[in-house]
Amino acid sequence: MQLINWLTLHENFINQLWVFVLISMAVLYFVCNLLPDRIVGNILPLHNVFRPKKNVDLDYQSIGYAMLHTKWITRFTHYTIILDTMLWFVVFQSWHWSVPYIVLLAILVQSLFIGEKKFGVSFILMGLATCAGAYGFIQFAGMHNALLVSKVILMTGGLVRMIGHSAELMPPLLLEDSDQFVKLSVKNITWKIPVVAFIGIIAEFASGLPTRLFPVQINFLYQKLFRVNPETTLPWQEIEVSARKVLTGGYSESDALRNYYNSIMKDA
Numbered sequence: 001m002q003l004i005n006w007l008t009l010h011e012n013f014i015n016q017l018w019v020f021v022l023i024s025m026a027v028l029y030f031v032c033n034l035l036p037d038r039i040v041g042n043i044l045p046l047h048n049v050f051r052p053k054k055n056v057d058l059d060y061q062s063i064g065y066a067m068l069h070t071k072w073i074t075r076f077t078h079y080t081i082i083l084d085t086m087l088w089f090v091v092f093q094s095w096h097w098s099v100p101y102i103v104l105l106a107i108l109v110q111s112l113f114i115g116e117k118k119f120g121v122s123f124i125l126m127g128l129a130t131c132a133g134a135y136g137f138i139q140f141a142g143m144h145n146a147l148l149v150s151k152v153i154l155m156t157g158g159l160v161r162m163i164g165h166s167a168e169l170m171p172p173l174l175l176e177d178s179d180q181f182v183k184l185s186v187k188n189i190t191w192k193i194p195v196v197a198f199i200g201i202i203a204e205f206a207s208g209l210p211t212r213l214f215p216v217q218i219n220f221l222y223q224k225l226f227r228v229n230p231e232t233t234l235p236w237q238e239i240e241v242s243a244r245k246v247l248t249g250g251y252s253e254s255d256a257l258r259n260y261y262n263s264i265m266k267d268a
Contacts (some may be wrong), residue, residue, distance in 0.1 A: 004141075007148050018151045021158070024202045041264035043192055044199050045171035048260060055211060056113035058219055059234045060256055065216045066243035068168060077164030080157050081217050082130065084208030087150035089134030094147045100131050103210055110211055116233045122222040123215050130210070158205030162197060165204075172251055172261060179251035179261045 007014065031040055032050040040047045046064050048054045054061065069075050092099040107127040111120035138146045169181035174196060175188045182188065207213040222228050223236045234242075242254060251257035 004145050004148070007152060011148060014148065014151055017155065021155055021202065021205055025206045028199070028202050028206060037260070037263040038266060041260070042173050043195055044203065045174065046260070049212075050203075050206070056110055058114045058116065058119065058215065059239070061213075061216050062219050062234070062236070062239045063242050063246070063254070063256075065213065065220075066239050067246055068165070068171070070243075070247070071164075071167040073167045074164045077161045078207075078213070078217075080153075080160075081208055081213050082126070084154055084157055085127075085210045085214045086130040086133040086137070087154055088208060088210055089131045090137060090146050090150040091154070093134060093138060094143060100134070104128065104131060106211055110215065114215075114233070116230050118228050119215075119219055119222060119230060119233065122228075123218050126214075126218050127210060130214075154208055155205060157208055158201045158203075161204035161207065162200040165200060169247065173264065177265075179258070181247055181250070 028044075029050055032044070032047045033052075037048070045068070049061055049064060069078060089100050089103070092103055104124075104127055108124060111123050114120065114123075134146075140146075141149065166184070170184050171181060172179045174192055175182045175184070175190060184193075219233070220236055223230065229235060245253040246257060251261040
């Protein structure tokens with residue numbers, strides 16, 4: 001209760017920060033979808049995961065996830081994605097009662113475009129479960145308190161996940177003009193790092209949306225925990241092998257990532 005009182009005391013600041021982060025996320029999606037690759041790709045790794053066409057490419061999304069989350073700290077800081085999804089449903093409910101159902105419809109459509117039936121069933125069931133969890137949280141805490149807590153946890157999650165990524169190798173083009181992953185050190189820090197850090201917070205905040213990293217983690221869980229073999233998408237073992245090849249050999253080890261790299265370097 002003391003935590004709720006403290007949050008309520010700072011509610012104006014929290015709401016102002018929330019609006020700023022939401023607008024920043026909208027700008028991020030706008031930039032990733034409309035600006036040329038050679039501009040965005042130099043400051044935001046794998047920016048095309050925010051595009052609808054890549055959003056339904058589960059193999060591409062999963063390889064990218066496995067590639068950028070190899071350390072225990074990075075994985076640990078991303079374990080809240082399912083919780084974030086539930087909290088986003090709290091936010092959606094606060095906007096209008098119909099919004100959660102629109103998002104569930106989007107999950108259904110995304111599942112159909114992905115085309116893997118076993119994954120689709122798991123994705124839809126988990127979407128319903130997180131939506132139900134949000135309603136339960138609202139009933140328990142009340143809409144005002146549930147929304148306030150959701151905003152704080154969602155924004156904090158973006159910051160924590162970005163910090164977790166500092167343990168990973170830096171993706172291509174951030175520290176040098178090559179398709180290789182590079183270790184960050186004092187000697188090779190450039191102006192891009194603080195810029196990427198801010199953008200990374202917004203990108204990680206957006207990663208908690210029900211249609212972003214949530215399906216990737218469902219893809220991992222339904223295969224690893226329940227030993228289900230997909231029919232039309234890659235088994236997780238192959239995803240991890242592909243990710244390791246790219247980490248050691250660069251984007252050239254993957255056709256999709258090689259094309260992505262070339263699209264950034266074109267006219268550079």
